[in-house]
Amino acid sequence: MRVFVCVLLVLVSLKAEDFITKMEYAKMLYSNPRGIGCISCHGAKGEGSIIAKYKHKGKQKELIAPAINELSKDKFFKALQESDSVMPKYFLTNSEIEALYFYVTSEVNR
Numbered sequence: 001m002r003v004f005v006c007v008l009l010v011l012v013s014l015k016a017e018d019f020i021t022k023m024e025y026a027k028m029l030y031s032n033p034r035g036i037g038c039i040s041c042h043g044a045k046g047e048g049s050i051i052a053k054y055k056h057k058g059k060q061k062e063l064i065a066p067a068i069n070e071l072s073k074d075k076f077f078k079a080l081q082e083s084d085s086v087m088p089k090y091f092l093t094n095s096e097i098e099a100l101y102f103y104v105t106s107e108v109n110r
């Protein structure tokens, strides 16, 4: 009986991996990594957006989250690993960054 339960558990967990596709996983991560979605600053498809408009010394200014859907993989990784700016630091793993890159540069996302 115990062996049966173990085998069953293994089968269930193997099956669970098929629950979401690579694309669904990547989209989920992009929408809500560590609680603050890239989506809220960089837009639904990584096209970039204006985060805020404000006045500084009488001049109209804009805080812009740049488009990130056409960056090289190198630039994308560097930005996420060495971020020290407005953008939150996420401490993402390489495979998480890989999934995010896959998502924003994917044709399905265009």
Ligand code: HEC
Residues within 6 Å of the ligand: 030, 033, 036, 037, 038, 039, 040, 041, 042, 051, 063, 064, 065, 066, 067, 068, 071, 075, 076, 077, 079, 080, 083, 084, 085, 086, 087, 088, 090, 100
């Ligand atoms: C609070 C808003 C905000 C959030 C949330 C955010 N970013 Fe950013 N991001 C920025 C801003 C602003 C910049 C512009 C450069 C800078 O100030 O760091 C930027 C820059 C970048 C760059 C570099 C762009 C370039 O041209 O070099 C990448 C790549 C990037 N973000 C990816 C992401 C990803 C992926 C996420 C989610 C894990 C994310 N960002 C979440 C605001 C944000």
